[in-house]
Structure formats: C-alpha cells, structure tokens
Amino acid sequence: MRRSSPVFTSTTLVAALVATAAVTGLAGAASAAPSTANKDAAKNVIYLLGDGMGRTHVTAGRQRFYGAGAKMVMETLPAQGHVSTYAVERNSGQPGKAGFRPNLVTDSASAATAWSSGVKTYNAALGVDAKGTVVPTLMELARQDGFRTGNVSTAEITDATPAGQMSHALARGCQGPLYSESACQDLEITGEKLPTNDVRVTPIADQIARNGTADVILGGGLSRFDTSDETALKQQGYSVLGSVADQRPATKADLAAARGEKVFGLFNKGNLTVEKTKQDNPAAPQAQEPSLPEMTRKAISLLGHNSTKGKGFYLQVEGALIDKRSHANDAAQTLAEIKAFDDSVAVALAFAKRDGNTLVVVTADHECAGFNIVEKGTFTNAEAATPPGNVDGGNTANSSSPTRPRNARDATRSSGIINGSGSADAGNFAPATFRTPDDASDVTDGSPEASLWLSYLSGNHTGADVPIYAYGPGSGQLQGSVDNTALFTIVGRALRVVR
Amino acid sequence: MKLRSRTSLSRGWLAVGAVAAVAAMTAVAAVATFTLVGTAGVEPVGKALPAQAARTSFPGLAAARGEPELTSIGASHPRRGQILQAKGPFDDRFVLEGTTFDGSAVAGAVRVTSDVSDVLELQVLAGFFDEQGHLIGTGRFVHHLGESHAHTGPPEEREQFRIPLPAALAHRAVSVTIAVPVLVNE
CATH class of the missing domain: 3.40.720.10 (Alkaline Phosphatase, subunit A)
Known part of the structure; x- marks a missing residue:
C-alpha cells in the first residue's frame, strides 16, 4: 500500500464533530468528574x-x-x-x-x-x-x-x-x-x-x-x-x-x-x-x-x-x-x-x-x-414436514388461519442426533445431545439418553x-x-x- | 442482503484526492450531549464528554494513497500459462480453487477456511505478466457484504471471482499471479 503524508490529521472528522446536533460546548468537564463520595x-x-x-x-x-x-x-x-x-x-x-x-x-x-x-x-x-x-x-x-x-x-x-x-x-x-x-x-x-x-x-x-x-x-x-x-x-x-x-x-x-x-x-x-x-x-x-x-x-x-x-x-x-x-x-x-x-x-x-x-x-x-433447549425426544420445526398443528374441531376459538393438521417429523431433514447417529448427514437439522452431571454415568454425548437437547434456529x-x-x-x-x-x-x- | 461485488482495473493505483485544506483542529474541544434511554434507575441525563478523548490523528502514519498493493506479486515470475499465488497477509485463512486464465480473464474461487461466518470483505488482486515475465498490469476483484440487511441464508465461505484482463493489455498477458490483500470475516 502506498502511503503519502507522514503527518496524519483528521479534518472531516472535526467537521463532523462540529456539525453534529449533539455538540453543545467545550469539554474538560468529564475529566473533572465529581470526586465526592458516590x-x-x-x-x-x-x-x-x-x-x-x-x-x-x-x-x-x-x-x-x-x-x-x-x-x-x-x-x-x-x-x-x-x-x-x-x-x-x-x-x-x-x-x-x-x-x-x-x-x-x-x-x-x-x-x-x-x-x-x-x-x-x-x-x-x-x-x-x-x-x-x-x-x-x-x-x-x-x-x-x-x-x-x-x-x-x-x-x-x-x-x-x-x-x-x-x-x-x-x-x-x-x-x-x-x-x-x-x-x-x-x-x-x-x-x-x-x-x-x-x-x-x-x-x-x-x-x-x-x-x-x-x-x-x-x-x-x-x-x-x-x-x-x-x-x-x-x-x-x-x-x-x-x-x-x-x-x-x-x-x-x-x-x-x-x-x-x-x-x-x-x-x-x-x-x-x-x-x-x-x-x-x-x-x-x-x-x-x-x-x-x-x-x-x-x-x-x-x-x-x-x-x-x-x-x-x-x-x-x-x-x-x-x-x-x-x-x-x-x-x-x-x-x-x-x-x-x-x-x-x-x-x-x-x-x-x-x-x-x-x-x-x-x-x-x-x-x-x-x-434453544428442546425437550428430550422431541423434534423442532426445522425437522418437521409441516409446522405444529393449528386446528381444533371441537373449539373454533382455538383455530385460526391457516389451519394445519398435526405436524410430523420429516425423515429427510431429521436423520438422527447430529452429534450422534446423524453426524454424517450435512443436511440434518436434528438436535445435538449432551450428558449432564445429573445423567447416569453411562450416558454419553450424542446419545438419545443424554438429557440436554440443543438446537439452533438459524446461523x-x-x-x-x-x-x-x-x-x-x-x-x-x-x-x-x-x-x-x-x-x-x-x-x-x-x-x-x-x- | 445487499451484496456488492465489482471488478476494478488499474495499472497505476487509484489516487485518492488530496485532503481538503481544512484548518487543523486538533485542539477541538467539542462536547457531545447524549440522551440515553435508561431504566432500572438510570434516568436520561445530559452528560458532557470530552471529544478530545478520542484520538483522531496519528502523526507519522502515512495515509493510504489507494487500493492495496502487494509487492509479492511483482516479485513473482510465472511462466507462460502459469497461475501463481503470491504471499499476502491472510494466506493461512483461505485456499484458491479452480483458477483458470484464458487470456482474457483470470477466474476461480476463494474458499475461506478459517471461519464459518459471512465474508465481509474480500479483495483478490491479480498481476498479469508478459512473455518476458514482466508485470504489465493488474486487476482486482472486490467483494463487500453490506451490513444493513436481513440475512437471508447461511454464511457463504466460498466466493467466486473473475478478473478481466485490462483492454490495453489484450494479447500481451501470458501468465498471472494472484494474491489476497483484504479478507475480513464477521
């Protein structure tokens, strides 16, 4: 990179400082901030x-x-x-x-x-x-x-x-x-x-x-x-x-x-x-x-x-x-x-x-x-063929538009716990699972028995x-x-x- | 997503215009007053802050005069048909893939290997060489990812580039050296 001047001064910056609507006066005050007990x-x-x-x-x-x-x-x-x-x-x-x-x-x-x-x-x-x-x-x-x-x-x-x-x-x-x-x-x-x-x-x-x-x-x-x-x-x-x-x-x-x-x-x-x-x-x-x-x-x-x-x-x-x-x-x-x-x-x-x-x-x-922490054994929307159900034929007050049937897991989007059985599938949206100190000693990360199930909404x-x-x-x-x-x-x- | 990619060509480098001769104001002591949204017992207050706390001039630092150059390109000696990679500051963060030179443009892709995150800034610099191994001109590919946007997809680690041979160099360039002077991931 070519550089020209050995002296580096800011000019437009100063103009901007002056131009700002917030500029109100001269400084030094903050440096002399209150020394009283606080x-x-x-x-x-x-x-x-x-x-x-x-x-x-x-x-x-x-x-x-x-x-x-x-x-x-x-x-x-x-x-x-x-x-x-x-x-x-x-x-x-x-x-x-x-x-x-x-x-x-x-x-x-x-x-x-x-x-x-x-x-x-x-x-x-x-x-x-x-x-x-x-x-x-x-x-x-x-x-x-x-x-x-x-x-x-x-x-x-x-x-x-x-x-x-x-x-x-x-x-x-x-x-x-x-x-x-x-x-x-x-x-x-x-x-x-x-x-x-x-x-x-x-x-x-x-x-x-x-x-x-x-x-x-x-x-x-x-x-x-x-x-x-x-x-x-x-x-x-x-x-x-x-x-x-x-x-x-x-x-x-x-x-x-x-x-x-x-x-x-x-x-x-x-x-x-x-x-x-x-x-x-x-x-x-x-x-x-x-x-x-x-x-x-x-x-x-x-x-x-x-x-x-x-x-x-x-x-x-x-x-x-x-x-x-x-x-x-x-x-x-x-x-x-x-x-x-x-x-x-x-x-x-x-x-x-x-x-x-x-x-x-x-x-x-x-x-x-x-x-997010999802319930052990459940699946997320990202893994589903459709979002959760939104229909209740017995109570119309619970239904709104659009109505949907109950959702279901999509096997192509949910091919196993992502740090376990589904780890080889780059298109897998399944959660990662982790053991916790509360789990039995033989429970491992990436297993369905691990109690901590974690998922992401986006990147x-x-x-x-x-x-x-x-x-x-x-x-x-x-x-x-x-x-x-x-x-x-x-x-x-x-x-x-x-x- | 606001994505701007462009190719700019230069033999000499873009000269940034001379700085306007505004009077030096290093002693400016403007005070910014802030109105802050405060809760949890913090009321909006006006505060006097010394603007000079922000250091805005650096004597001895020469201002950039244009787009980045890498001397490593000029020091390379590609043979006819070769595409070399010259040293740059971020060589441990990417790999070049699928590079080609058909006499009119050099093309390929930069795959970032250091981060799984958006590539905010990328510049690929190409030096074109003649039959005698002389550097006869350069071109560059510039990628800039805007920030004022909603992300619409996963981070992209691979950025394709194409850098045309400057028209003035047509039929003269026989080899290319590539380097990456700018790379920033989120």
Missing part, C-alpha cells in the same frame, strides 16, 4: 462480554457443566437483569429523536458502540453514531482520566467488540493491515469519500497500534498488524509479545513472563483457537495459546499492579467464540466457549471480592442463532434481549431491564468519567 463509584471495573450469549446459552452451560440444580458463576452475581440490544439504520436519529429508525437485530459493532459510547448506531459502525460522527469511548475516557485500561478477546483484537472501545470506523471491515475503499468507506453515511487520513477510514489495526487507548491488549489477529505498527507500539512503551514483524504469535509462556505497564500480545494470526479443539489436541501448537481465563487473570495482574495516583483500572474481556461457534451451529464448541467465559468471570469475581471496590459486569452484545443473530449480571459498587443499577446504551452511563458513572 456509592455507585468503583475503583475498578471489569466488563465481561460473552459475544452472542443469550439467556439459553447460559442455561445450557449451567446444565451441561454444573447440573440443573446448580449455577454458573455468572449466575451467582447478585444483580441480574436483561439488556435490550437493538441497533438503528444508517443516518437514523437517536431513540426519541427525529428520524429514529430502529434495526431490531444488532451486530457486534453496533452493540459495542452502544455500551462503549452510549449511542445507537448502524450495524458495522464502531465508535461513530448513526450519522458517522465520532463519539468517545469509555475506554478512551477512562484512559484520559488516569485509569489503567485493558482489552482482552478471543477474537482478532481488531474485531468488532474489542475495536468498539479503541477505534472509530465507519465500517467494521476496515480492520487492516491495508486500507481499501470498499472495506473502509461508507458513502451512504458520508456522501462522498473521506480522505484516507480521516480516522473513520483508517484501518483499525493502525488506530489500535497508535492511539494508546488500552494499556494491555491480549487476543488474536496478528495478521492485521505490520512492522510499522510494531514500531509504533514500541515507541509508546508497549512490550510486544511474539513478533509482529515476523508474524510469530505469542504463546502462553510469553504471557506468563510479561511484565510492564503496557503489554501487547496476540496469540494467533486470526481468531484464537476454540477451547474444544485445544482440549482435544493438547500437543498442537494452538494449545500453546492462553485461554480466556488465563488472559483475564494476567490482564488483571498487569493492570492492578501498575495502577497510579489512586486510580484503578477498566478492563474489557470478550468471549468471542461463543458467537462464532453459534454462527456455525456447533453446540459442543459453543458450550466449551461458554464454560471458558464463565471461568473468566470466576477470575474477575475472585479479584473483585478480594479487592472490595471493583464492579464486575457480565453481559452479552446480542443473542446468536436462536440457541445468524437474533433480536432477543440478553442477560446481565453484576457485582460490586453500582451493580444495583443493573437489576431489571436496561438498554445497552445505558451500560455506558452506569459504567461511566462507576468510573466517574461520565456524570
């Missing part, structure tokens, strides 16, 4: 995000790993509620404002922008509102206010969820290492091409390597970064694990040995390897990748040991592969990712209990794939609300139902960077 204020915030993790994902994880009468760690947190996740269309107004046009099913980019910056935006947007205006993120505000910051993910670190805290891009596909017009520009938002020195069309990897938003960056996506990025990171004082220039991913041993205030460690050229694959192939190179709980523990250690001036830290942790394996309708891998995520919650919760002044928030960005996101669990100062505000943009307010107040 019962909802916390020294540290650990925000854990299970990408694509709906309520049923949690239930299935509980039943699979702990049994029906137990709880996952996240379910033991005292404050619990639900989060609405909808996005908006391009150029929409904000909720309650003129031109508001909701999009009921969000993607990870829009959702990340909602809790990171407090605004609804269009799917694919990161750190910009629905009209393309740059909006600051919580991690940027925290960093500016003296907090230590960390961003951990099992995805490429340029992927939507981690990028939502530390980049501003019209399009989530503008990840790098190279700019392309198709991936980075969005003429529906800007009307005309932005100059390539505008942050909103700057590859996300270039931004992350240069903006210093997160002190500790752990995840995947080494391929997104190049030698110039490594140079920029080192100039800011980052300890770079592995080698960007040589495209040599870091290892869990590198992570264990990492020291210093700023650490950049990417453990795979792409997304990290799914837990089940590492468990099934312990001798594979991928098994040298750290797990999400290992990265969480290290990030907390690095951030907690280097806090300064009485300020704490703000850490975001994403279990990204829950979503990616749900897209693939792979229930076994999805479950293993849920467990790894919950183990990370345990790490965060243990720290918070020791520390006594840490808010832990556990939630999701959206549900993925309509994951895409759904618009269902997602669960939220919280512990620590300010967690009471998360009891009940909240919109994902309110998470910005609640966490921002806990950090005292939002009034």
